[in-house]
Amino acid sequence: MNKVFIAVGHGGRDPGALANNLREADCNLVMALAMEQVLLQHGLEVKLSRRTDCNNPVGEEIAACQQFAPELAVVIHNNAGGGRGFEVFHPVDAYMEESIALALLMEQEIRLLGQRSRGLKQNNRLRWMRKCTCPTVLCEGFFLDSDDYLLAQTEEQQATFGKAYAKAVLRWFEERK
Numbered sequence: 001m002n003k004v005f006i007a008v009g010h011g012g013r014d015p016g017a018l019a020n021n022l023r024e025a026d027c028n029l030v031m032a033l034a035m036e037q038v039l040l041q042h043g044l045e046v047k048l049s050r051r052t053d054c055n056n057p058v059g060e061e062i063a064a065c066q067q068f069a070p071e072l073a074v075v076i077h078n079n080a081g082g083g084r085g086f087e088v089f090h091p092v093d094a095y096m097e098e099s100i101a102l103a104l105l106m107e108q109e110i111r112l113l114g115q116r117s118r119g120l121k122q123n124n125r126l127r128w129m130r131k132c133t134c135p136t137v138l139c140e141g142f143f144l145d146s147d148d149y150l151l152a153q154t155e156e157q158q159a160t161f162g163k164a165y166a167k168a169v170l171r172w173f174e175e176r177k
């Protein structure tokens with residue numbers, strides 16, 4: 001069975017970005033649960049790093065992922081700091097090519113929501129990218145502190161991001177059959 005690990009960024013004492021009455025930790029969880037729902041409907045095995053607003057340190061996320069040993073890991077974050085658009089990070093290692101393939105599919109699906117893309121970014125400084133032991137992408141769906149938030153201010157809108165990530169994952173597995 002195809003296995004996917006979803007790391008749900010921040011949580012508990014660490015809310016992540018805060019702007020426009022949105023908490024990044026909450027947005028990340030809504031997206032992850034919507035993504036999980038679609039993947040489960042398609043018979044995939046899914047594990048989330050957290051399912052509630054609890055502490056979720058990156059080191060524990062990565063350890064849980066390695067124990068689960070999935071074919072794919074998706075790390076869900078959202079952005080702040082002044083900017084617009086989706087961006088997606090991938091590692092530069094043995095998993096680079098397969099990670100880029102997923103990142104491109106994610107970008108395509110996110111554009112269909114009307115969200116622009118800042119593109120794919122390679123990054124080996126992020127702990128997730130250094131330590132991953134399977135193809136991995138880290139998604140930054142939207143900026144909480146720019147006009148972007150109009151695309152993701154309700155839970156329903158946030159769920160559309162999660163569903164788009166799920167479609168990309170399903171296409172990635174489909175291409176590898």
Ligand SMILES: [Zn+2]
Pocket residue numbers: 009010016017024077078079
């Ligand atoms: Zn974050």
